[in-house]
Amino acid sequence: MTFAEIQAQANLEWEALNNGGRPQITVGTATCGRSAGAMAVVKAFEEELQAKGIDAALVEVGCIGPCYAEPLVNIKKPGWATVSYRNVTAEMAREIVAAFLLGDDPLAKYALGVFGEGEIAGIPNILSTPAFKPQERRVFRNCGTIDPTNINHYIANDGYIGLNKALGMRQEEVVDVMKRSGLRGRGGGGFPAGRKWEAGLKAKGTQKYVVCNADEGDPGAFMDRAVIEGDPHSVLEGMIIAGYTIGADTGYIYVRAEYPLAIRRLERAIQQAHEFGFLGQNILGTNFSFEIRIFPGAGAFVCGESTALTLSIEGKRGMPRVAPRPRTTEVGLYDKPTLLNNVKTFSSAPMIITRGAEWFASVGTEKSTGTAIFALTGKVQNCGLIEVPMGITLRDIIYDIGGGIADGGQFKAVQTGGPSGGCLPESLLDTPIDYDSLDAAGSIMGSGGMVVMDEKTCMVDVARYFLDFTEIESCGQCVPCRLGTKQLLDILKDICSGRGKPEDMDLLYELSHSVHGGSVCGLGQTAANPVLTTLRYFRDEYEAHINDRCCPAKVCKSLISYVIDKEKCVGCTLCAKSCPVQAISGEKKKIHSIDQALCVQCGVCLEKCPKKFSAIACVSPKVKQEES
Amino acid sequence: MKKVTLTIDGLQLRADEGSTVLQAALANGLYIPNLCNHPDLVPAGLCRVCVVKVDDWKISISCKLPVKEGMVISTEDPEVQRIRKSTVELLVANHPMTCLTCSRDANCELQRVASYVGITQESLKRYRRSVRQLPIDSSNPFFDIDHSKCVLCGICVRTCDELQNINAIDYVRRGVHTTVGTLGNKPITQSCCESCGECVARCPVAALAPKESPISMREVKSVCTYCGVGCGILLGVRGEKVVGVRGDRDNPVNRGSLCVKGRYGFKFINHPDRLTTPLVRKDGVLVPASWDEALERVAANFSEHKGEQFAALASARITNEDNYLIQKFTRAVMQTNNIDHCARL
Ligand SMILES: Cc1cc2nc3c(=O)[nH]c(=O)nc-3n(C[C@H](O)[C@H](O)[C@H](O)COP(=O)(O)O)c2cc1C
Ligand code: SF4
Ligand code: SF4
Ligand code: SF4
Ligand code: SF4
Ligand code: SF4
Ligand code: FES
Numbered sequence: 001m002t003f004a005e006i007q008a009q010a011n012l013e014w015e016a017l018n019n020g021g022r023p024q025i026t027v028g029t030a031t032c033g034r035s036a037g038a039m040a041v042v043k044a045f046e047e048e049l050q051a052k053g054i055d056a057a058l059v060e061v062g063c064i065g066p067c068y069a070e071p072l073v074n075i076k077k078p079g080w081a082t083v084s085y086r087n088v089t090a091e092m093a094r095e096i097v098a099a100f101l102l103g104d105d106p107l108a109k110y111a112l113g114v115f116g117e118g119e120i121a122g123i124p125n126i127l128s129t130p131a132f133k134p135q136e137r138r139v140f141r142n143c144g145t146i147d148p149t150n151i152n153h154y155i156a157n158d159g160y161i162g163l164n165k166a167l168g169m170r171q172e173e174v175v176d177v178m179k180r181s182g183l184r185g186r187g188g189g190g191f192p193a194g195r196k197w198e199a200g201l202k203a204k205g206t207q208k209y210v211v212c213n214a215d216e217g218d219p220g221a222f223m224d225r226a227v228i229e230g231d232p233h234s235v236l237e238g239m240i241i242a243g244y245t246i247g248a249d250t251g252y253i254y255v256r257a258e259y260p261l262a263i264r265r266l267e268r269a270i271q272q273a274h275e276f277g278f279l280g281q282n283i284l285g286t287n288f289s290f291e292i293r294i295f296p297g298a299g300a301f302v303c304g305e306s307t308a309l310t311l312s313i314e315g316k317r318g319m320p321r322v323a324p325r326p327r328t329t330e331v332g333l334y335d336k337p338t339l340l341n342n343v344k345t346f347s348s349a350p351m352i353i354t355r356g357a358e359w360f361a362s363v364g365t366e367k368s369t370g371t372a373i374f375a376l377t378g379k380v381q382n383c384g385l386i387e388v389p390m391g392i393t394l395r396d397i398i399y400d401i402g403g404g405i406a407d408g409g410q411f412k413a414v415q416t417g418g419p420s421g422g423c424l425p426e427s428l429l430d431t432p433i434d435y436d437s438l439d440a441a442g443s444i445m446g447s448g449g450m451v452v453m454d455e456k457t458c459m460v461d462v463a464r465y466f467l468d469f470t471e472i473e474s475c476g477q478c479v480p481c482r483l484g485t486k487q488l489l490d491i492l493k494d495i496c497s498g499r500g501k502p503e504d505m506d507l508l509y510e511l512s513h514s515v516h517g518g519s520v521c522g523l524g525q526t527a528a529n530p531v532l533t534t535l536r537y538f539r540d541e542y543e544a545h546i547n548d549r550c551c552p553a554k555v556c557k558s559l560i561s562y563v564i565d566k567e568k569c570v571g572c573t574l575c576a577k578s579c580p581v582q583a584i585s586g587e588k589k590k591i592h593s594i595d596q597a598l599c600v601q602c603g604v605c606l607e608k609c610p611k612k613f614s615a616i617a618c619v620s621p622k623v624k625q626e627e628s
Numbered sequence: 629m630k631k632v633t634l635t636i637d638g639l640q641l642r643a644d645e646g647s648t649v650l651q652a653a654l655a656n657g658l659y660i661p662n663l664c665n666h667p668d669l670v671p672a673g674l675c676r677v678c679v680v681k682v683d684d685w686k687i688s689i690s691c692k693l694p695v696k697e698g699m700v701i702s703t704e705d706p707e708v709q710r711i712r713k714s715t716v717e718l719l720v721a722n723h724p725m726t727c728l729t730c731s732r733d734a735n736c737e738l739q740r741v742a743s744y745v746g747i748t749q750e751s752l753k754r755y756r757r758s759v760r761q762l763p764i765d766s767s768n769p770f771f772d773i774d775h776s777k778c779v780l781c782g783i784c785v786r787t788c789d790e791l792q793n794i795n796a797i798d799y800v801r802r803g804v805h806t807t808v809g810t811l812g813n814k815p816i817t818q819s820c821c822e823s824c825g826e827c828v829a830r831c832p833v834a835a836l837a838p839k840e841s842p843i844s845m846r847e848v849k850s851v852c853t854y855c856g857v858g859c860g861i862l863l864g865v866r867g868e869k870v871v872g873v874r875g876d877r878d879n880p881v882n883r884g885s886l887c888v889k890g891r892y893g894f895k896f897i898n899h900p901d902r903l904t905t906p907l908v909r910k911d912g913v914l915v916p917a918s919w920d921e922a923l924e925r926v927a928a929n930f931s932e933h934k935g936e937q938f939a940a941l942a943s944a945r946i947t948n949e950d951n952y953l954i955q956k957f958t959r960a961v962m963q964t965n966n967i968d969h970c971a972r973l
Contacts, residue, residue, distance in 0.1 A: 476806030
């Protein structure tokens with residue numbers, strides 16, 4: 001079949017699904033949807049459709065983004081705007097079938113919104129809500145709208161056009177388009193992709209490799225997983241174009257073994273791409289041949305570093321190569337020239353080739369073109385995956401898309417870049433999202449984690465949390481990282497537990513700079529960022545911990561006490577009954593008291609004390625025994 | 629070899645093209661602190677104490693940095709000093725303070741680096757001390773592995789890989805828990821280690837240390853008697869006893885390397901059972917004899933058993949020249965081709 005025939009066939013199938021007169025139900029069944037119960041919803045729809053004898057298409061799609069609303073179901077009924085339902089359960093599914101598919105009641109109470117043509121009274125248009133309006137779905141173009149296991153869905157949505165086009169271009173021309181697009185590596189470092197592809201093309205050697213980095217080791221990051229689970233062919237197509245461009249015949253996808261669904265989706269997609277002639281010998285009738293293999297990684301954060309990753313594929317211990325060393329584009333996998341990019345970088349390539357460099361660069365800033373993807377989590381109303389144009393401010397993301405701070409809390413800090421990034425305060429909320437601005441503020445773009453923190457978060461404790469991670473994940477080969485992260489962690493633990501010394505802040509600062517300057521790879525070089533930024537922007541919290549033995553956010557257990565207010569306690573005994581260590585004494589209808597020597601600061605009593613009494617308080621610094 | 633000119637701390641030096649800045653410095657008698665560098669091994673760049681500033685802007689380690697014409701290196705730049713000092717302080721804060729009872733005292737690279745950098749009690753007091761608490765692997769009869777003293781320079785791992793091609797040891801676990809260990813982290817005797825001691829000889833600290841290592845009073849240059857290779861050795865002598873052996877780096881045969889026998893098998897020298905004079909059997913009893921007497925007895929017996937009755941078995945412990953002589957003697961004098969060699973096993 002020619003490519004045009006393949007396209008025609010795919011379009012037919014897509015048309016039949018979308019405009020064939022049948023209602024269409026799509027359920028997000030990526031890992032995030034599944035953990036929220038999406039498979040039970042799919043089953044309920046299946047059973048209900050059959051029981052009621054309804055002829056409707058039921059399609060499983062990838063992650064649509066708003067995790068807070070999972071499981072998400074879209075229903076496209078002929079003649080109606082598409083309705084998106086949030087937090088759908090099996091019962092709700094049955095209800096929706098009865099009300100909307102059999103009847104004409106779209107059940108507005110369950111709807112998140114509508115999109116597409118038309119309006120439905122009582123349901124807002126999703127795309128005009130503040131949570132969606134600023135978003136620009138490019139890398140996520142197909143996530144949540146196509147069936148990732150069906151290659152025809154991908155092809156019908158401009159899939160493999162980029163490959164077909166690239167195969168008709170000279171390799172230098174592809175490099176040129178990539179360079180002009182301004183696309184920067186989405187794995188965190190932000191190295192210009194076009195320049196990397198150019199280096200790959202220019203590298204001498206008959207055997208070259210393309211490697212896709214899908215290790216995604218940052219805690220709380222799952223953007224790459226969403227792309228692979230929701231649109232695996234976009235990653236394959238990007239890799240095949242890259243292979244053609246640099247002259248490689250083999251590609252590897254290094255994907256965490258903890259992503260079994262992503263691996264299954266990739267296996268399926270690779271098999272389909274073979275069947276359609278996008279992979280294998282003589283791709284689309286040209287003399288270019290390319291294979292893609294999947295390599296499941298064992299889940300070490302450091303194996304996301306490019307040189308550790310290639311060594312890991314070779315079966316060696318994943319330890320970054322030490323500079324000065326040749327670039328991976330010259331000496332990479334099996335010591336051969338290797339082009340290594342992140343999932344989202346590869347996934348961006350097909351649309352750049354298809355729609356042009358100028359189109360890609362039309363959003364974003366001059367030096368950071370295109371969109372950025374974040375896993376927005378923490379204390380915001382709306383958690384989830386978002387895709388925004390580069391240059392949007394942190395404030396817009398947190399307050400518009402994120403819907404502001406959850407539970408009426410107060411914003412304190414936002415953390416980007418995971419363990420390599422930093423915590424930025426309120427005063428920097430107008431910082432635009434781009435590689436250079438975040439860098440200048442002391443954080444990094446990273447691969448896309450964004451954690452919002454409220455006033456109940458202790459910044460020293462946050463620094464401790466991230467150092468805990470890097471200390472464990474350090475590969476251990478170089479001294480500043482191996483022992484530096486350990487030392488920083490030990491000091492932070494001491495500060496959090498009231499053993500901080502006044503000179504610790506200077507030592508933290510001094511060590512942070514040495515670990516940054518002395519370490520071999522990015523892990524060590526950035527490990528101190530959480531410490532440096534919290535020291536810079538939240539110094540008063542360190543001082544309170546060290547000088548006053550006080551944790552202002554009341555998080556650090558060694559620095560807080562729970563106390564019962566004698567004026568307010570009515571002796572209801574609820575707290576005493578719930579204390580797991582029997583630290584509370586007092587007779588019924590008499591004032592209770594907490595034995596500070598026994599209390600383990602679990603906070604249960606505070607929760608149990610009825611709101612109308614609010615007799616228990618958490619205080620810091622700790623109180624002496626007699627005061628409680 | 630082509631030379632390049634570079635400047636280190638204001639001194640102009642010439643260095644071989646292709647060498648590293650650290651090599652150039654050391655070859656010119658300039659010390660740059662270093663721990664994981666070893667002249668026999670490919671530089672690994674792990675300890676980070678050899679940092680320097682290049683051309684007034686870039687921080688780099690010197691042990692992997694190739695020399696370049698016109699390069700300007702500073703080893704005392706404030707940023708370099710800061711990184712180096714923290715790095716060494718981190719190592720010392722992680723190290724047992726047992727120098728006085730340690731076999732490497734006064735011959736220890738960590739001590740050397742620490743004193744060069746100038747580690748003070750005051751500065752160290754600020755650190756949280758953490759010394760690795762792991763049992764000493766004393767399974768090997770010749771050397772012990774004490775992880776608490778290991779600085780993870782990787783020299784032993786690279787020695788076993790690059791020089792010995794045995795790969796008995798590698799890194800195990802990760803982060804602060806990283807140690808040098810065997811496959812499955814079993815005691816070293818349960819690995820493919822051949823006890824050659826090459827790693828022990830190169831360890832910059834006392835993490836890999838011979839079980840017994842009295843400091844010798846003088847050294848005597850000699851040749852190992854175990855096999856025909858004839859490795860050059862330096863016998864460490866104390867009083868009238870041989871107390872240690874080390875490979876002779878100047879000897880072109882072995883350039884310092886030795887095998888387990890040559891390095892550790894020297895106790896026979898002072899052993900009471902060792903033969904120091906020929907013995908001749910008289911009336912069924914072996915009694916000491918002079919060389920002349922013994923050789924005469926052998927010659928007399930040999931001359932009665934020429935031809936097919938005779939066979940000679942040569943030894944791998946003697947030199948090629950001696951082996952040649954034996955076969956010549958067997959064929960020409962004893963008139964038989966019954967000659968063989970123990971290495972034909
Ligand atoms: C400790 C460490 C972990 C990393 N983890 C990842 C990762 O999980 N995924 C990723 O794409 N890049 C990761 N990187 C960045 C890679 O080294 C590399 O720069 C990137 O994959 C290149 O692709 P890009 O140019 O498309 O961004 C990591 C880097 C370091 C230092
Ligand atoms: S910085 Fe850390 S992770 Fe990177 S090489 Fe050094 S020890 Fe390993
Ligand atoms: S904080 Fe927990 S341990 Fe302490 S008194 Fe309350 S319930 Fe008991
Ligand atoms: S190895 Fe060196 S620093 Fe460590 S105890 Fe022995 S002499 Fe001291
Ligand atoms: S003694 Fe020899 S074989 Fe054994 S670990 Fe050391 S270098 Fe390897
Ligand atoms: S045992 Fe010795 S040579 Fe081996 S890594 Fe440790 S300090 Fe280095
Ligand atoms: S000697 Fe250069 S890093 Fe160790």
